[in-house]
Amino acid sequence: IITDASGKKFGKSEGNAVWLDATMLSPYKFYQFWINRPDVEMESLLKAFTFLPKAEIERLVEESKTNPGKREAQKTLAWEVTSFVHGEAATQAAIDASGALFGRGGNLEDIDEETLESVLDGFKVVDENGEHVFPVSKPGDRVIDAAQAAGLFKSASEARRAIKSGGVYLNNNRIEDEEQVLAEADFLAGRFALIRRGKKALGAVENR
Known part of the structure; x- marks a missing residue:
């Protein structure tokens, strides 16, 4: 069971299920779920969902406190979990799509149709x-x-x-x-x- 900082769980009953099946939740949206978690959740999520050494988790948690704007802990969490579930290629595609969307690197033309539709879903x-x-x-x-x-x-x-x-x-x-x-x-x-x-x-x- 995944819970947020307030103890509220994520799941079908709450309308925010985190599906592992790419047909239920695209790799892009899966990646976005993890990278948008708040700083206060980093320690528990890194411990529960990654295989990172304890020392590295402690460093990332400390970094999120001293330099929250970098969001290094969130980026690491999102990469580790998404690449484990969907593979490195799909994870990199999600990162590239996000960057291309706002003109921060990456080419929109390189995004496949499925990822593109998922990226743009919020604009319906x-x-x-x-x-x-x-x-x-x-x-x-x-x-x-x-x-x-x-x-x-x-x-x-x-x-x-x-x-x-x-x-x-x-x-x-x-x-x-x-x-x-x-x-x-x-x-x-x-x-x-x-x-x-x-x-x-x-x-x-x-x-x-």
């Missing part, structure tokens, strides 16, 4: 039928319209202002032309286009 919206789906955009649609569909802007004029100030990106490439349209090649794996506003606001649209 609720449609008129109550289903969680990706906003739809097609080749030929304007980027500003796709950005609105993705929920990044409330209006076209707001999107235009952001483009003028250099704050809109399509697949990590800055948009310079307010009238730029989506091309077939802009859809990663033929399906998804990633739009970013500034450094952290992300959205995705699907070609379907």
Whole structure:
């Protein structure tokens, strides 16, 4: 049983089960679960779920106290557990995908379709039928319209202002032309286009 710092367990009954089966929980989401654990849980989780020597665990715990911004303990925990369950290749793919998503290294084009869909899952919206789906955009649609569909802007004029100030990106490439349209090649794996506003606001649209 895995519990958080407050003693609350993770499982199906709580709606946050940590599945080992990649068809139930992708390696990317599995990795994200571990890397997003708080500092206060590091000692217990490292002891319970890794084979690291006691001295190394103590060093990582101390590092999380003195330099929490580095998140070395979380990165080590996530790597150790994910690589043990899913293998090193899948773990590295999860790391690369996370970096590529925010333009911090790695290429979006190198991410396989399954991982890409898992990475972008959080950008789905609720449609008129109550289903969680990706906003739809097609080749030929304007980027500003796709950005609105993705929920990044409330209006076209707001999107235009952001483009003028250099704050809109399509697949990590800055948009310079307010009238730029989506091309077939802009859809990663033929399906998804990633739009970013500034450094952290992300959205995705699907070609379907």
